[in-house]
Structure formats: C-alpha cells, structure tokens
Amino acid sequence: MKDLGQTLLREEAFSEIVIGNTAVVRALVEAGVRSVSAYPGSPTPEIADAIAAIPAEKRPFRFEFSTNEKVATEVAFGSALAGRLSAVFFKSVGLNVAADSFVQLPLLDIPGGLVVILGDDPGANSSQNEQDNRHYARMSYMPLLEPSGAREAYGMFKTAARLAARHRTAVILRLTTHVCHAKEKVDFAARPPAVPNPAWGFDPARENYVPLASSVFPLKRRALERLAAVEEDPDARGVNVVEGTGSRRGVITAGTAWLSLRDALEESRPGSVRPDILKLGLVHPLPRQAVQDFLAAHEEVKILEELDPVLETEIKALAYDEGLPTRILGKRDVEERMGEYVPAKVRDILTGTWPDLFDGPRPAPLPAVAAPRPPQMCPGCGHRSAFYAIKQALSPGDVTVADIGCHTLGYLPPYRMGGVLLSMGHSTSTASGLSIFREGRRVVCFLGDSTFFHAGLPGIVNAVYNGHEVLLVVMENGTTAMTGHQDHPGTGKSFNGPAPKLSVRAALEGLGVGNIREVDTYRQTELTSMVREALAEPGFKVIIARHPCMLKLTREARRRAGAGWKVRQVRVDPDTCVKNHECIERFACPSFQAREDGAVEVSRDLCIGDGSCRQTCPAGALVQDKEEGR
Amino acid sequence: MTDRFDIYIAGVGGQGIGLLSEALIRAADAAGLPARGCDTHGLAQRGGSVASHVRIGSRCHSALVSEASADLVVALEIHEAVSAGRAYLKEGGTLVWFDASWQPLAVRLGEEGPAAASDVAEVAALRRGRAVRVPADSAPDPRMQNTAVLSAICRQGLVPGLGPEHARAALSDLMAGPALEANLRLLED
Numbered sequence: 001m002k003d004l005g006q007t008l009l010r011e012e013a014f015s016e017i018v019i020g021n022t023a024v025v026r027a028l029v030e031a032g033v034r035s036v037s038a039y040p041g042s043p044t045p046e047i048a049d050a051i052a053a054i055p056a057e058k059r060p061f062r063f064e065f066s067t068n069e070k071v072a073t074e075v076a077f078g079s080a081l082a083g084r085l086s087a088v089f090f091k092s093v094g095l096n097v098a099a100d101s102f103v104q105l106p107l108l109d110i111p112g113g114l115v116v117i118l119g120d121d122p123g124a125n126s127s128q129n130e131q132d133n134r135h136y137a138r139m140s141y142m143p144l145l146e147p148s149g150a151r152e153a154y155g156m157f158k159t160a161a162r163l164a165a166r167h168r169t170a171v172i173l174r175l176t177t178h179v180c181h182a183k184e185k186v187d188f189a190a191r192p193p194a195v196p197n198p199a200w201g202f203d204p205a206r207e208n209y210v211p212l213a214s215s216v217f218p219l220k221r222r223a224l225e226r227l228a229a230v231e232e233d234p235d236a237r238g239v240n241v242v243e244g245t246g247s248r249r250g251v252i253t254a255g256t257a258w259l260s261l262r263d264a265l266e267e268s269r270p271g272s273v274r275p276d277i278l279k280l281g282l283v284h285p286l287p288r289q290a291v292q293d294f295l296a297a298h299e300e301v302k303i304l305e306e307l308d309p310v311l312e313t314e315i316k317a318l319a320y321d322e323g324l325p326t327r328i329l330g331k332r333d334v335e336e337r338m339g340e341y342v343p344a345k346v347r348d349i350l351t352g353t354w355p356d357l358f359d360g361p362r363p364a365p366l367p368a369v370a371a372p373r374p375p376q377m378c379p380g381c382g383h384r385s386a387f388y389a390i391k392q393a394l395s396p397g398d399v400t401v402a403d404i405g406c407h408t409l410g411y412l413p414p415y416r417m418g419g420v421l422l423s424m425g426h427s428t429s430t431a432s433g434l435s436i437f438r439e440g441r442r443v444v445c446f447l448g449d450s451t452f453f454h455a456g457l458p459g460i461v462n463a464v465y466n467g468h469e470v471l472l473v474v475m476e477n478g479t480t481a482m483t484g485h486q487d488h489p490g491t492g493k494s495f496n497g498p499a500p501k502l503s504v505r506a507a508l509e510g511l512g513v514g515n516i517r518e519v520d521t522y523r524q525t526e527l528t529s530m531v532r533e534a535l536a537e538p539g540f541k542v543i544i545a546r547h548p549c550m551l552k553l554t555r556e557a558r559r560r561a562g563a564g565w566k567v568r569q570v571r572v573d574p575d576t577c578v579k580n581h582e583c584i585e586r587f588a589c590p591s592f593q594a595r596e597d598g599a600v601e602v603s604r605d606l607c608i609g610d611g612s613c614r615q616t617c618p619a620g621a622l623v624q625d626k627e628e629g630r
Numbered sequence: 631m632t633d634r635f636d637i638y639i640a641g642v643g644g645q646g647i648g649l650l651s652e653a654l655i656r657a658a659d660a661a662g663l664p665a666r667g668c669d670t671h672g673l674a675q676r677g678g679s680v681a682s683h684v685r686i687g688s689r690c691h692s693a694l695v696s697e698a699s700a701d702l703v704v705a706l707e708i709h710e711a712v713s714a715g716r717a718y719l720k721e722g723g724t725l726v727w728f729d730a731s732w733q734p735l736a737v738r739l740g741e742e743g744p745a746a747a748s749d750v751a752e753v754a755a756l757r758r759g760r761a762v763r764v765p766a767d768s769a770p771d772p773r774m775q776n777t778a779v780l781s782a783i784c785r786q787g788l789v790p791g792l793g794p795e796h797a798r799a800a801l802s803d804l805m806a807g808p809a810l811e812a813n814l815r816l817l818e819d
Contacts, residue, residue: 185659256693365697367716370709370745581740605730
C-alpha cells in the first residue's frame, strides 16, 4: 500500500496518480508554504485529508480548520503579514462569508504572500448555487489563475505562490469541482532544499495597514498598478498557451472547458475548419497582449467559458478599444451561462457556433425511466429520529426553516422539514423575520452544531435581543458530517489534537437564551412533547436535539473491531407485522425494502443495528435478535 | 488497444465506487495505458447515487465520460444499472452489474416499481450490447462488492489490455494487510 504522507514528502522527482486536491498539497510542500487554514466544504476537503496523511512532526507548515472562511482568511493573512508564505482554502460560497476581509487583501502589502484556493462549483454539485467567483477577483483587484486538471493545479499553485511572494500580495487559485476531484498521473519535481524562515515582515511604521477615508486611495492605486505588473510578469505569461496556427477560426477558453473542447474536437468532421485555441491560465488580469495577438490572427473567435461572460465582456471591450475587426462570438442564451461545460455541452455549443464542424448530432442517451436517487440521511441517523418526532408536534400550517448540513436533507420526502434555505447560519434570522407575520403559525428552525459556531451565533443573539418568537432546534451530531467528519469547536478536538470543548448549551446561556431543553433524538416521544411544550411558550427558545453521527460512530466501531464486528440488525417479524408501512413510508430508513406482496424487509447490507426504528412500529413488529457478524 | 476506452461507474454512496474507480485507473497505469478519471459525489454521506468516470487512452482529455459514450458501464446496484445504462451506455457497449438491490426512495414509498434483471437486459438490448451479471454471492462481504466487480471485469477481459495481474498491482497500491489479502483472493477463483 502506498503511503500518501510519505509520497507527498519525497525528496526526489516522482510520478503519482492523484486528484487535484492532493496535487495541490505537494505544491504547498514544494513552494515552502508555512501556514495553511481552511473551513471544510466540498469540493476542497480532500486537501485537508492529504495534509492529514503527512505526520504532524514532518509537516513543513502549520494547518488549522478555522471556525469559518472569514476567520480562516484572516488567520492566513496574519501569517502572511508576519512574513511567511501562506494559503487558505474553502468552497465557492465560503468566499461570501470571507468577503468582508477578503476584498481588503489587495489594498495591503503582504510581505509573505498569500494564495487563496477556491473550490468553485459549476454545476452546483454540492452547493446552493454555482456562483462565478471570477467576479470577486475583478471586484477586489486580485490576480486569478485557473487550472484544468490535477497536473495544472500542482503547477499553477507554485506559480500563484511565486507571484504572491514576489508582488507581496494575495493571488487566487480557482479550482472547480472536477479539477479538485480529477485524477491523473502527475509528474512532480524534486523537493527544493528547505529555506530558512524569512524575517518578521509586519512593519506598520513603514507601511500603512489601516485603510481609512483618504488613506484608501494610495492603497487602491497601488493595487491597480500591481495588477498591471502581474499581467506583465513572465510567470503569469507562462501559463497561457496557444494551440494550432493558421485557422481563420479561434477559441479562447480556460479551465475544464479547454479539456472538453479538445474532446469535442476529437469528433470533428474531417475536412472541417478546426479552430486554433488560446487557453488562458491567467484569467484575471486578462492577458491583454496575448488576447489581442490571438484576435488579430483570426477572423472569428468564440469565447468558450463556463458560467458568466467574464472573459467575453473584457475581450469584447479590448477588441473595441483596439479597433479589431475580429468577429467575437459570445454566449448566445441563458443555457450557456448554466451548468458545467462538460464535453457534450461544449460540443452542442460549438455546433451552434460552427454547424459544419460536426457530422450530425452527438449520440443521445435513452430516456430515463425512473426518478433520480437523491442523497438521504444514513441508516441510524439521529436527524431522522428528530424530524420524525418533531413533525408529529407540528400542524400543517407551521413553518420550518432549514440550514446547511446533513439535516438539510430533511426537506426531502417523506419528512418535508425545513422549507427554505439561504446560507450557513441563516435559519434563526430568516425564521425571525417570518415570525413577525406568523398569524397563528408557529416557526421552527434548524441549525447544525458546526454551523452554530460557523455563522449561527449572530442570528441567535439577534433573536434574543429583539425578542423573536421562534423555536430553534440545534441538530447536534458532534461533527461536521456532510463534508467528511471534520472536528469543530464543540468536539473537544482540533486538526492538531485535543482542544477545549466548547459547549453549545453554555454558549446559548452566555448569549442570554433563557429557554433551553436538551434531548437525545432517539428519545422520540420525549422530543415530540418537548417541541409541543416549547411552542406553547413565548419568546425565543432552543431545543438541543442530540445524537452522534452514526456513520462516523459505526465506521469507528468497525475499524476497532475489525473482522469481529457484530451488530444486532433489525428484522420485521412477519407474524406481528400489520403492513401499515409506518417504518418504510414515514420513518423511511433506507434499510427498509418494499416487497411485492406488500411486506417489508430489512436490508442486510444497510441496517447498522441502531434500533431507532423500533419505537415507530405501532404493532411492535420490528425486532432485534442476537448479534450477528457482518 | 483502442486510443479511447470510456468507463462509467455507478452505484449508491457507501458501496465503494471510489476504490473501484481508482483501482481501474491504477490497473490501466500498471498495464502501461494512460488513464484519468473523476469521482462525482455531490454530498459526502451515503444513500444518493454516486458515479465515477474512468477514461483510458491517449485521445481522452476531459476527466468526464459523455452520455451514450461509455464502452463499459459498471453498476454496483440494479436500479443504478438501469439508470446508468440508459444514460451512458454506447451502441454496442457492455453493461456489467452487481446483483444487489438498495431500493431508491420512490420505490420504498411505493411510487415506482423495483427494477428487475429483465430491465437491465432490455437496456443492453436497446444498445445492441451485452449485459454481464455479477451474482450477489460473489462478494463474501457487502464491502467487497466493488472488488467482486473488478474481478469480473479483469477476468472476463471487459477492458482491453487489463488482466487480473494489473488489478492485483492496483489493489496493492491501495490497501494492505488482511483486507488486501481478502480482496486479492477475489481476483483468483
């Protein structure tokens, strides 16, 4: 078995099959990064998995999971301000949380250099939108590099780090979901010899670090001038590539759209006019000279970019300014702004652009015959027990507000709990606003424990302070489950070892919440009555509905027990079962399987023997026998 | 060996799709073939459909397989076999599927009927390809369903150029100890 940690630290050059996220970690090592911080969020958590594979004592940089993306950005900024090359990573929408501090970064002199690794999510594979964070680069005057796969992610991180250190600034490495997770063989360079720690960098006597009123302008001027300097930097020029010469057609593209373009062109009709390609690695600032030269050499140029027309807008303006006659073909409709530019989509777009390029339509799939299989709460999940119990205390007109975490899945049938979702930590405040006009409806909102510490606190403070009539249910499972079981301030552990365990209850009390109840969610009857009681009381109240993440617990138990792992799986006693289907249709653990004769059976593959279903059967037909090996 | 062989792997979160996919990429590498791929998992927890893409050959650029273009569709579950086969199998392709059933929500709620082996066969027939069933008892443990399918793929030569020796090399990269031994045994039989 290959040891990932040892691989990432190898002294000599080597090749290995890795995903983009892992490739970035080797780049962190080679570039001499000294401080890394993050908040977990798909598609980036595997960066932390690879960091964790390196034994702590051999790790050449410090890493932490901070409490949210803004905090993580500030920690990385502080380390870079001290003079050490630093990096921060989080997911697409995490940048909204970080934005207040993030947009200030280019104004300030950052002696160590800072790389912001973004995991954007075109296609909204695991996010509440597919926002195009290239806009943030433009808004804040921050350079942005965009790789197309694991090999480029590795190379471009090193380029971004050099640019950040050389220009004493922050640079974005914009990954997308299928760059983070794309797997390919990467040729890694030898590990450079360790360099001594640079001197302390922060000197407020030499530099202004307090942008305020008129002192903002020299800083803004420098940020804009620095952007121009990055455009001319040989390192930044080196990441743009021209493929092909002599065609009258051209395509300007970047990132995974470039790979999809190459795939599509493999299918092009022999004898058709294939376009030349300008593939940009530096997306912001736009490499004007390279683009201008390419435009001038072609009659028609298609701008092939995923999501918003960011390059298109700038390139059209450039052509206008330079008086270029090139016909520039941008996005034709709303659909071209949506979804991932996978090879099939790019082929369709090219067909619309240059119909002669392909022979006929691409192969079509057979029509789907079944509904897609959505993600769902795991067997034994404490959230299922919670939703099942809470639903029984609510009336049809009552309002439930979701937040982000595994418990978001409660909005799916059959629970239908949590009817609106904005962002991390929004639930208490959205519920507060709803409650102002509730007219007899009762308002219940949900919040996970990791999100409680991430962005949940201000909404709770507001509900206490402004006296909102809301019931908050904290769905405490003791981990950050949805992104892969990272620790958080309430778990008693940090990435680096034992840590103070912050109590959700004590935090609530400290914030002035007077009405708090706690229960284990497997105690479904008790939870139902608690919700009934709490909803009859005035003001803001909280129920901490607690059960450990059973996926995490089961994995750990299985790992400890090895081959001897045994569970008491549930089975349906056919003599007692009255086929009322409470278990399969309303409690709806995925372990229950429908038989054609109307009976229900429990999947041997899926049941973890938690037994949380047994109390839901009015006939008492769900039984657990002796322990069985699995 | 062709210069492009596309494999689309489908299953349910928790079935070990990622390991199967990485084993195929590493097996191709061990056989001297260029390979790339990508897991597509929206959310970390189990229970939803998950898919992984593997592309072998020099004419592959994107990490993603296109619809109706997979030379080989691999499914670890019967409902996924039907869905993935309909969406990704190309004309004349092969659909290899593990005969387990983890009913999706719509089936459990009684809104749709469960998939049957005849539905899988129908997909293969519509594509003028073939279906290869891997029986449930070929995996001694639910966690080894993925290796049982890997074994079927390599021993039946469903990927040109890939044999059991390449799968052995791949698994040896990815696991150790008793787990490796148990999985290697599945490649023998």
